[in-house]
Amino acid sequence: MTSLPPTAGTAWQRCQVTLKRTAYEVRTGGGRSLRCLCCALMHRPLVARSLIIALIVGTLLTAINQGNVIFQGDASPALAWKIPLTYAVPYCVATVGALLNSRAGPA
Numbered sequence: 001m002t003s004l005p006p007t008a009g010t011a012w013q014r015c016q017v018t019l020k021r022t023a024y025e026v027r028t029g030g031g032r033s034l035r036c037l038c039c040a041l042m043h044r045p046l047v048a049r050s051l052i053i054a055l056i057v058g059t060l061l062t063a064i065n066q067g068n069v070i071f072q073g074d075a076s077p078a079l080a081w082k083i084p085l086t087y088a089v090p091y092c093v094a095t096v097g098a099l100l101n102s103r104a105g106p107a
């Protein structure tokens, strides 16, 4: 069941945030519902999908870019920030892509 888009300036029912711009449509157990940006960013299925994508893509990119260094045992301290960033980038890309695709237009 899809709830109706709130009108501009009304308080969002779920978190009491006043919507000024865009609402985001997320899948819920009973269908779809509209959320503010913060609630959409914390929507568990969205976070889970982004984490899975980050795990797969981040592992592939780490293997491609740093695999030889890691397997040779020459890991430098710089890998301590390079590898987490390699996982963070696909997480951000997947999350932003999902949010852009779920925009429900101006409230």
Ligand SMILES: [Zn+2]
Binding pocket: 012, 014, 015, 016, 017, 035, 036, 037, 038, 039, 040
């Ligand atoms: Zn909210």
